[in-house]
Every structure is written in structure tokens, then in C-alpha cells.
Amino acid sequence: MTAPAPLLVVGDALLDHDLTGRAERLAPDAPVPVVSGVRRATRPGGAALAAFLAAADGREVTLVTALGDDPASDTLRELLAGRVRRVELPLTGALSSKTRVLAEGTPLLRLDDGDGRAGSATDEGRRAVADAGAVLVADYGRGTAGVLREALAGAAAHVPVVWDPHPRGEPPVPGVRVATPSATEARTFASRLGGGDEPQEGSGLRTAARDADTLVHAWRAACVTVTLGGRGALLSHGGTPLMVPSPVTAEGDACGAGDRFAATAAGLLADGELTETAVRGAVHAATRYVAEGGVRSLGTETGTAEEPRPAAGREPTGDALRTATRVRAAGGTVVAAGGCFDLLHAGHVALLQAARRTGDCLIVCVNSDASVRRRKGDGRPLVPEADRIRVLRALECVDAVAVFDEDTPERLLGELRPHIWAKGGDYALAELPEASLVASWGGQVVLFPYLDGRSTTGIAERAALGPRPQNLARTGSNGRR
Template sequence: MLVVGDALLDRDISGRAERLAPDAPVPVVGHARRDARPGGAALAAYLAAADGRDVTLVTALGADEASDTLRELLRDRVRLVEIPLRGQLSCKTRLMADGRPLLRLDDGDGRAGGATEAARAAVAAARAVLVADYGRGTADALRDALTRRAARVPVVWDPHPAGGPPVRGTCLATPAASEARRFAAAHTDTRTDTDTDTATPFDTRTDTDTGTGTDTGTDTGTEAPSGAAGRPIDDRPRNGERPRNSRRSRNGERPADAGRPATDAGRPATAPPHEPRGRLGEAAHDARVLLRAWDVTSVVVTLGEHGALLSHGETPLLVPAPWRAQGDPCGAGDRFAVTAAGMLADGALPEDAVRGAVDAATRYVTDGGAHALIHDDALATRPGVTADGDAEDDALDMARRVRAAGGTVVAAGGCFDLLHAGHVELLQAARRVGDCLLVCVNSDASVRRRKGGGRPVVPAADRVRVLRALECVDAVAVFDEDTPERLLDELRPHVWAKGGDYALSDLPEAALLESWGGQVVLLPYLDGRSSTRLVERAARPPATTSRGGHPDATADRLTR
């Protein structure tokens, strides 16, 4: 994969705030730890390399200390193709107290110089391109080469208000909702009455968010940046915007988004009567406007904790986040774009790429975001779980994190062929026992050995997906053996939960749990619920009708 864009250097000064300063009402941060990590397009390249991809980064670097630090961070991971940098590399330093940012200090106002022949050659040879534009000129310097390449290979473009628009033929543009508002507003004045979009199902949702927030991520350059339409960008926070929970965050670089209309060149923040209201309606409208204005194949508007909305020009596809992630969102936009670009490079459809990207960005935030990069060189983020082995890795990671935090790891297991109320009751009860629930699921081969040749009815991949959709389930792992001892030995849960229809003598894993101080517990079981009974009932012919016109209940009594 080729990544083209503006590299940044991100630094965190992290500590604990336990008191206020005596001379001013400000927190005192002690026990400080200083760390550096790649930022901007460099973070995108780093993430792609962590996914196992061969990555080349075309970016502007100079002779300053920050550029040298970034080169060292990328060494042996990413191939660098440098173009000249005029000025010093942008460096963003966050002061963190107890995992929360207190302030950010920005240094360096360097911009990309002209393109080099090596950079043009890298674009011409790329099999897939991700443009991570941070408004500092790298993408603009290579615009002609990117336009030519977009006609041949998938190009994903993550735009910036201070940069140019995606080149014609871009496969997927990935603006955040606040950015899409600004970009679309710049083209609204040129629209005629015949361009007015018709309402979609998303238009019926009203925006009830009345909170206010302060933008801590506004870029502070020496010149007022201009957007894709050449107009000055108003970087002040909007009414009702929140910097963390209502949008994706791209390395702390982007203004907050609560899905409200942006002000552009003095225009009021109230949408004209013909424009749809509500976050989803605005995103669908803006995506349609940008598809026409930019002449790209698809636009996906990222909605932070609400997921993403993909548009090809007709009825959009809404991809909700799999859960509401709590954590540092810094860099989640890069995680999203990298995953989407990688999946498109592998031949995935845009719909599948967006689903994978939403899952990856959500997990990235849950796992600690960009701040976690300095503690886990493997990055602990993946572009989506598609195989049993990946699912097992998820469960192992979850068990490790909960144990490290002093929590209680609970595991439960079974075939879960046809999920029913008895399963749900057991899993909900097991989750209440501890701090996370890991579900161990028999593979298809294991189920066949236990249940017979006609089982499972539902393949393992679908069973895993259904289980992971339950709020009480934190991770799922698949085992191929007849019993889960091998998997349990790797997970080492504190508690192994089974339904009350089992006897302890029926559980060979009980001795294994005791070997590391674990405990097997039996939980209340809803009598009469069984996947086997459901299969048998479905295989019977339809019930006959009695003389009174009611179904004959005789054949159904055994399974009630």
C-alpha cells in the first residue's frame, strides 16, 4: 500500500493530577512520562504496516529534530520516500492527566515543497493508494500523479479542510461529518432548484443534542487556511459540538463534530429549508452533494460513535458502530481510512470495506487509541475479525487486559447452534459475575462429532457473529477439540460458568480451572430450552388443524 500525505510527530506527556497548584486554579500533573509516536499520514502508514502490509509513505520531512525522531520511529516498518519540507515538521504535544487531555501545544509550520521524481514514481507504481491529507501540501504537490493513478487502482482519500478536494476518480472519500458539512456548504451556492435532494428515511431524525463543547483540535497555522473551494475556513467551535464523543478524531487534528451545520464564509449555521435536518439526514445530503462536486465513486461520512454512512448517490448505507467505545479517539479516523483502503486493495466491495473500517476504528478506540501505541508495539488493532484464529486473539487480548487491570475474567462455552432464551439467560448471568465475558464456541467439526452429521445448522462464523452482537458478550473464541481445555488453558479465566443442567462430575475442565485457582460455577438454567429440540420441531410437518379451527397442540407438547 502507498500512503501519501503530511506526516506529523505526536508527543504525549502523561501523568496523574491529584491536586491544584497553590498559585493558580490549575491541576498539577506529576509522575510525568514523555512519549513520542507517529502522527498524521505517518500514523496511517504505521497502522497499515502493523496490519502486515508492505507500506511506502510519501511525505515531506526536513532536517529538524522532529523529522529525525519520526524517521527513527518508522525505521524498519515503513519505506520512506521523502519530498522537501519548507520549515519545521509539525509537532503536537498533548498534556494528559489520568488518561484525559488537558491541553495541546503545537510547534512547527512546515509545508511540503515540490514533488520529486522518486515520489511520482512511487505513485505510478502503487497498487492501492491512501491519501491522508493534513492540509500541509503533500497531496497537492502530487495531484497530477494521483489523478492518473486513480483511473487504474483504488484510491482512498481522507480530506482536510485546509487541503484540496479528492482527485477525480477517487474510489472512496472519507470526510468526517463536520468536514462534509463544510465541503458541501462550499458547493451549495452553485446548486439550482432542480438539484434539491429528495428526502430519505434518515431525514426524519431530529437532532436533540444541546450540549456545548470547546474545540481543542483546531489547527493553528500562521495563515488562515483555505478549504477545497478556496474560501477561508472558520475554525471556531460550533454551538453544540463536542470534541470526543460525537465524531471520529484524526490525531487531534480535526474540529469537533456533533453533526450540526457549519458556518461557512458568514453563512448562518441554520440549514436552508430545502436541506434535511438531523445528523443522518445532513450526512446523506452532504455525501450526495460531494459525490457530484468531487466526481468520486463513493463518499463515506464518518459519524464517530454512531458509525459511518456510505453513499453512491442513491439511498445510503448506514453502518452502525458495533458498540459505543470509551477511550481516546485520537487517530481513529486514520484507523478507519487505513482499514478501508486495505480491504479495497484486497478486492472488497466498498460496503464491506466500510463495515470492516467501522469495526476496526471502534476497537482501536476501545483498546486505547493512539496513546496505546507507545505501550504496545504490535498496536493491538486489526482491520476486523474474519477468521476463528482472529476471534481467539481477541479473546486472549481481552483476558490479558482485564487481568492486568485487576478484574475478573469469566468464560462460558457451548455449541450455541440455534441461539435461544436459555442461552441468553445463561450469558447474561455469567457476565454479571465478573468484568468481562469470553464465550468459547465449538467449531463446526466439533459440533458434528458431538451432535451428528446434520449439525450444526448455523456455521461457526455466523454463530460467532450472533454471539458478539449480544451486549453481555465481550469476546468469542472458537475451539476445534471436543472439550475446551486447550482454549481455557490459554485464556485462564477466573470463573468458568455452565448452566445448572450440568453436574460438576460432567465437567472435565473443573480440575483444570482449579490448577490456577479458578472456579467452576453453575448458573440457573431455563428448563425446556434446547437447540436440539428446536431442530427437531422445525423438521416435523406442520401441525394439523382441529375441528374447532385451532392447530392441534398434541404434536407440540413435548417441546413447550
């Protein structure tokens, strides 16, 4: 399987803290909540969060950002060590950090500290931009994109550049492939250009479409994608926009969802995907991110921001292992289903939908191309691995996809350790070598009814025969009725 393409992230790194506890009473000396049982988590923020998320997708990521000699900069270096390569610009002042105080997951207060800004560009930073095959710019208004603006303008003329703008930052350079403001940010930028009133809550799709059209032309961007929270995103090349809805309604902490969206879109463009495909993938990734806990799933109470790592061997595709770990940690039920899924048909979809309804997430384990060839013969798979994965990920009932090279998925199952292993009813338990493995950790194999008459082989055979002429269907071989 082809490795994800490298990605360069340019922008303002931040350091984020969360203080989370319970608020069960008001203070006796002021009408403010008392937060007790506080747990502290520290994680990368801003452009550093976007880089961290892109690296979690299995990419080689380089972050060009400004860091200094202050404690916050040192902490961020530790969080990124071994995950993201850094190209550091000089920072004047202390690294900006923000602290959120939350009670039962609800933000009560935010404290901002540090006013550091990028001092100047460096030759190493300019070279990193010039050599990049794809660039994500996360401009939080602290100068990194500004000091490298000329280099970024040059890159936008040759490679995909995704620009995630924020109101304190500068407009994107001309020629970016995708700009990704939120609806509120798009309203702010458009109003500065004389595009209507100041931002209004709940301004609707019509306003978002109008703002996107305004910004496409003003910024000379190939397209502007306005993110709409839980509704999805609106993609505009100028004129009639394309609505890309969220696959499901995800409720939770949306902090960092914009970074997840931009990092995914930039990564998919780096892989050579079309803009529409990249935006669709980004909407799905941001939805999963919120559903799985958002930024709270990245940091730890000790502040090390450790990500779960798989056992030796191939890492599960995408975020399959992280999905299983988070759902299990939250007390949910992890469901997995496996197969070749060559020529996805109604029988496959019925099985996957039924499996998803039995738990809190569904991870699909897919045979690699080599594995399918060994099992099915040299003529298979009919659909290559990358396309099979893409189709499966597009299903609303599928939360993650993982690939295995072996003939059977025992190794991958040993990493995921699902509570339920779902198979079609055309299997018998005696035929499943993985049944005893699943039982070893207390899991359960479950068979689901299989739709009669649906099979990849049958579809392929009918396609090879071609359509049957109606006149021959009603006559014998000599042409008589």
C-alpha cells in the same frame, strides 16, 4: 481461516507524544495548571497510526509516506519496524509531530512542531499504489496524497479506495469507494462548495446528511460516511442516508478514533465485504477502541509502542488478546465464554448477555470449522466459521471473538487468562476439562441457566422436516379427523 487481505496506506505520517500527569494546583506566577508526576508516551500518528492499527488486525500493511533524516523520522521508523513495511518518499523539512499535555486524561494543551512536506513521488511509491488490492488514504495536508494523486486516481478506478480527508488536505480523487470525514470536517468541505454556513457545533443529523449528499456529488465518490463520534456514522450514497449507530456508549479519549474507523473500513473492503458491512464493522471497532483506552493503549511510557503478543501458536482472532490485556491492566474483570455457536439462537444470546453482565468485557471463544466437524460430524458446522464470527461480533454484549482449532479451548484460555469462564447450565463441572486450568490462575468457572428447548440440533431437525401442514396436524394418517 482465511488471513486478512493486505492493505496499502498512503498519507502523511506524524509522530505523537502524550505528557500525562496530575493537575492539583495553579502556578504561582500565572493562572495556569501545574502538571506533576508526568509520564511520557510516544506513538505513530496520522497515516502511520492508521497503518499501525491495520497491522494490529493481523494484516500485511505497507505505508507510503514521506520521511526524512530528522530525529522524529528516525523514532517513527523504530516504532513501525517489524510491523509495517515502509515505502518512503523524500521529506522536505522535519517530520511533523504533536505533543498533548493531559491531566487525568483530559487534554490541557497541544504543541505542534515540524513543518515537513512530501517533496515528490517516487517510482516505488507509484508501483505500490498500482499493485495494491485496496488503499487507505490518510490525507493530513502535508503533500503525500498530492504527489501521488494521479496514481491514486488510477487505483480508485479498479480497487477499493477509502479516503480519510482532513481540512488541510485536498478533496478525494473521483471514484473512491468511501470517504470518511467527521461531521465537522464534512461541514467545512461542504461550506467551501457553497453548501451552507460555516461549521457549527452540534449541527445534527440533518446537516450531516445534507453535507454528505453534497460531497458525494462534488467528490464523485461512491459514498461518503460522516462519522458522528459516539453516535456512530451516517452513510450516504446520495439521497436518503443510512444511520449506523454505535453498539454502546463509549466514553474516553477519542484521539485516533477516526484512524481506527478508516483502517477497519478499508481492511474489510479489502477482504471483499460490502460497503455497509465495512462501515458497520468500522463503527464497532472505533467504539471498542475508545472504550479500551484509545491511543493510550498503543504507546508506552518508554515510547516503544509495544503491543502485547500471544504465546506461540495461532493469534486470537481480532483484538481478543489486546482486549483482555487492557481490561485486566485497568483492574477490570475479563469474562470468556466458548462454544460452536452454530445457528446462533436465543439460548446462546441469553448465555452471552448474562456472562457479559458479570464482568467488564466478554470474549467469545469459537470452535473453528475443523474443530466443529470433529466434535459434531461431517454435516457440521451448518454455518461457516467466518459467518459465525460475524454474527457474534454483531452482538452488543460481545467485545471480541477468538477462534481455536483444538477440540477444547485450553490453549486459547491459557493466552487470555479470563477471570470468569462462562458455560451454559447443561454442563457439569466434571465435564469441563478446562475447569482445573482456569482455577490455576485464580479464575472461576461459572454456570448460567440455559433456556429449555433451545438447541442447534433441534432447530436443524425441525428445519429439515419442513413446515407441518395444518390439515395433517388435525387428522390421522388416513385423513380422517
